[in-house]
Amino acid sequence: MSSARKLADAxxxxxxxxxxxxxxLIAIFAIIFANNASFFEPANLMLFVKKAAPLLILAVGQYFxxxxxEFDLSVGxxxxxxxxxxxxxxxxxxxxxxxxxxxxxxxxxxxxxxxGLITTLLKVPSIITTLxxxxxLFGAIRLLTGGAPTGALSEGFRVFGRRxxxxxxxxxxxxxxxxxxxxxxxxxxxxxxxxxxxxxxxVGDNEKAAGFAGTRVxxxxxxxxxxxxxxxxxxxxLVGGFAGVTSQVGDGMEFVAITAVVLGGVVLGGGRxxxxxxxxxxxxxxxLFTLFTQLSVPSTIRPTAxxxxxxxxxxxxxxxxxxxxxxxPSPKPxxxxxHSDVALSKE
Amino acid sequence: MRASRLALVGLAAVxxxxxxxxxxxxxxxxxxxxxxxxxxxxxxVRADYDRQLAQRAMTPEGPADKPYLQAIQPEWIDTAKFxxxxxxxxxxxxxxxxxxxxxxxxxxxxxxxxxxxKQSGDIGEFRVSDAGDDDNxxxxxxxxxxxxxxxxxxxxxxxxxxxxxxxxxxACDSGVPVVVFDRGVQTDCAVTYIHPIGGYAFGADAAExxxxxxxxxxxxxxxxxxxxxxxxxxxxxxxxxxxxxSGIEVLGNEFTGGxxxxxxxxxxxxLQRGDVDGIWMDAGDGAVAALxxxxxxxxxxxxxxxxxxxxFMRKWKDTGIKAIAPVYSNFQWRTPILAATMIxxxxxxxxEWVLPQxxxxxxxxxxxxxxxxxxxxxxxxxxxGEDLPGFPDAWKDx
Numbered sequence: 091m092s093s094a095r096k097l098a099d100a101x102x103x104x105x106x107x108x109x110x111x112x113x114x115l116i117a118i119f120a121i122i123f124a125n126n127a128s129f130f131e132p133a134n135l136m137l138f139v140k141k142a143a144p145l146l147i148l149a150v151g152q153y154f155x156x157x158x159x160e161f162d163l164s165v166g167x168x169x170x171x172x173x174x175x176x177x178x179x180x181x182x183x184x185x186x187x188x189x190x191x192x193x194x195x196x197x198x199x200x201x202x203x204x205x206g207l208i209t210t211l212l213k214v215p216s217i218i219t220t221l222x223x224x225x226x227l228f229g230a231i232r233l234l235t236g237g238a239p240t241g242a243l244s245e246g247f248r249v250f251g252r253r254x255x256x257x258x259x260x261x262x263x264x265x266x267x268x269x270x271x272x273x274x275x276x277x278x279x280x281x282x283x284x285x286x287x288x289x290x291x292x293v294g295d296n297e298k299a300a301g302f303a304g305t306r307v308x309x310x311x312x313x314x315x316x317x318x319x320x321x322x323x324x325x326x327x328l329v330g331g332f333a334g335v336t337s338q339v340g341d342g343m344e345f346v347a348i349t350a351v352v353l354g355g356v357v358l359g360g361g362r363x364x365x366x367x368x369x370x371x372x373x374x375x376x377x378l379f380t381l382f383t384q385l386s387v388p389s390t391i392r393p394t395a396x397x398x399x400x401x402x403x404x405x406x407x408x409x410x411x412x413x414x415x416x417x418x419p420s421p422k423p424x425x426x427x428x429h430s431d432v433a434l435s436k437e
Numbered sequence: 438m439r440a441s442r443l444a445l446v447g448l449a450a451v452x453x454x455x456x457x458x459x460x461x462x463x464x465x466x467x468x469x470x471x472x473x474x475x476x477x478x479x480x481x482v483r484a485d486y487d488r489q490l491a492q493r494a495m496t497p498e499g500p501a502d503k504p505y506l507q508a509i510q511p512e513w514i515d516t517a518k519f520x521x522x523x524x525x526x527x528x529x530x531x532x533x534x535x536x537x538x539x540x541x542x543x544x545x546x547x548x549x550x551x552x553x554x555k556q557s558g559d560i561g562e563f564r565v566s567d568a569g570d571d572d573n574x575x576x577x578x579x580x581x582x583x584x585x586x587x588x589x590x591x592x593x594x595x596x597x598x599x600x601x602x603x604x605x606x607x608a609c610d611s612g613v614p615v616v617v618f619d620r621g622v623q624t625d626c627a628v629t630y631i632h633p634i635g636g637y638a639f640g641a642d643a644a645e646x647x648x649x650x651x652x653x654x655x656x657x658x659x660x661x662x663x664x665x666x667x668x669x670x671x672x673x674x675x676x677x678x679x680x681x682x683s684g685i686e687v688l689g690n691e692f693t694g695g696x697x698x699x700x701x702x703x704x705x706x707x708l709q710r711g712d713v714d715g716i717w718m719d720a721g722d723g724a725v726a727a728l729x730x731x732x733x734x735x736x737x738x739x740x741x742x743x744x745x746x747x748x749f750m751r752k753w754k755d756t757g758i759k760a761i762a763p764v765y766s767n768f769q770w771r772t773p774i775l776a777a778t779m780i781x782x783x784x785x786x787x788x789e790w791v792l793p794q795x796x797x798x799x800x801x802x803x804x805x806x807x808x809x810x811x812x813x814x815x816x817x818x819x820x821x822g823e824d825l826p827g828f829p830d831a832w833k834d835x
Contacts, residue, residue: 141698332698334725337695
């Protein structure tokens with residue numbers, strides 16, 4: 091393939107529906123650059139990474155759930171609960187850092203497991219299950235703390251979200267948060283390329299077909315919720331590290347995460363979308379917030395501008411789909427042995 | 438199809454452009470150009486501003502060691518008609534919420550005060566409903582108290598001003614003495630309305646400190662919680678009034694929701710674009726995150742106005758910054774309980790009970806930190822409950 095052809099292909103990808111997020115991202119970065127070139131100095135970019143890291147991780151978790159055809163509304167509450175609980179348990183003592191982190195991971199996985207089992211085995215729609223879980227966690231934390239967080243995080247805990255490897259040539263400090271994102275992102279891409287990932291997409295695209303093909307649908311979806319719970323835990327560790335404990339930590343993060351995933355071209359209802367695009371979606375949302383601050387857009391109008399941009403971006407991305415892909419009214423189940431090519435998305 | 442896609446791209450571009458054009462960068466805006474830059478706005482009433490600023494210097498009536506019983510410029514009213522013999526009163530309390538650390542701290546203090554009055558036989562039953570910041574829930578909570586008919590006094594901490602006014606009026610009309618505190622309502626039917634001096638005084642304390650400690654031409658960033666809440670808007674309106682003509686350049690005012698991550702991000706971004714010499718906050722939530730942004734950016738600490746919340750005060754002590762902690766007197770949560778029992782005994786109370794409200798300065802920092810040494814981080818230094826029997830455990834183990 092000639093390089094001109096490659097360039098043309100890249101161009102076509104960018105204006106195609108699934109590339110839209112990258113186009114928006116580039117546009118936003120271009121405006122930020124025009125407005126404040128110092129944003130792209132390494133130290134400032136690394137700071138942006140630290141700020142954006144929690145949402146990026148949350149978007150990965152939310153991607154697993156959404157691509158499998160479900161929602162996880164409990165992640166914002168879970169992030170808040172994890173941070174508040176961590177502060178309560180650590181209470182400023184360094185020696186408790188690692189045991190508490192381990193406990194948080196177990197707790198996050200447990201919440202995901204409960205979400206998953208209730209959704210799959212009890213057949214409660216996930217939007218209700220996780221909405222309920224969101225309220226349960228919110229209330230439990232309020233009960234436990236009497237309304238406001240107590241205790242403090244240790245410096246050791248805060249290292250991941252706040253610090254990095256110092257004295258790296260060129261960039262100065264390499265944040266731990268960046269390394270964690272790269273690790274989580276790479277793991278997520280590998281996972282989506284494995285048979286588990288393909289099954290996950292197949293389940294989201296057509297549950298019945300996947301079932302007939304021999305997939306244990308309930309287990310695959312539950313695993314997606316567990317992954318989401320774990321990612322919320324990592325996000326909690328990062329956001330707690332970045333800014334410490336406040337009573338608002340985690341507020342509304344579930345909606346920002348879902349927005350990010352959808353902006354990345356991942357289809358609500360499942361079966362379509364790439365994890366990298368979801369991460370790009372999260373990056374887009376974060377850079378949009380940054381742009382608003384840089385332009386001093388009045389706080390009062392920001393949600394409106396944000397909403398418009400998101401609607402337009404998603405509408406743009408879905409043009410292509412609606413052209414090619416007419417919704418199939420519950421197709422006849424395919425023969426059980428033809429499972430390998432069941433509705434795989436174009437990754 | 439192509440045309441509609443083009444249209445969408447165009448719309449996206451226009452939206453981005455619009456948000457780009459809708460304001461200028463703060464440095465390019467001449468003062469007085471934006472409506473928020475002039476204090477004479479929707480949230481600024483000069484008479485109230487002048488009165489609150491004057492009240493700061495007045496000596497309150499009442500015992501000096503019990504600030505929760507002091508009153509500024511009180512107009513004492515007779516409550517003999519509410520006198521109820523025999524003690525053991527049923528006091529009913531409709532609370533707006535305990536949704537922030539300030540309210541949680543106050544709520545604990547209030548409960549401890551109730552314990553004391555239960556021991557002494559003044560209060561028999563203390564009935565509480567928490568509206569969870571929901572106006573409708575609070576209206577029905579108050580109605581329920583009125584309909585039950587056995588409340589000897591109703592204490593109300595309204596969630597919002599205008600919406601709760603009819604409900605408070607209905608409570609007054611039922612004939613029992615009503616005590617309103619913290620946020621006000623648009624009726625003076627309550628026997629007494631208890632509040633610290635107010636938002637203008639808070640905002641002015643903070644802004645005056647910055648003006649005093651910064652040379653003209655220095656840059657201040659304002660961090661605010663939410664738009665449209667009167668007590669917070671008054672703080673900002675007063676600050677603008679003080680900054681006006683002081684030569685201080687206000688870089689911007691940003692809404693943070695009190696979220697540490699957002700505060701740290703916003704402050705960091707301002708630091709990327711230039712120096713920030715002072716931070717003004719309308720409430721201390723997340724003050725530490727703002728200071729950490731300076732640490733992580735390797736910049737010198739700013740002159741800072743926070744609040745008497747302990748995370749901030751401890752950080753203040755650790756870093757030795759030049760700071761002040763304006764106070765929205767948390768001890769006001771004790772007063773309504775005491776006022777209700779005074780009214781039921783037929784004792785005089787001020788019709789508008791203005792409690793003292795003075796900031797914690799550098800000179801008092803060590804004293805207040807020592808007094809609150811055992812307290813958790815999201816506790817307010819001027820909670821005024823040190824002499825209650827439950828101290829310190831009730832506030833410690835929340």
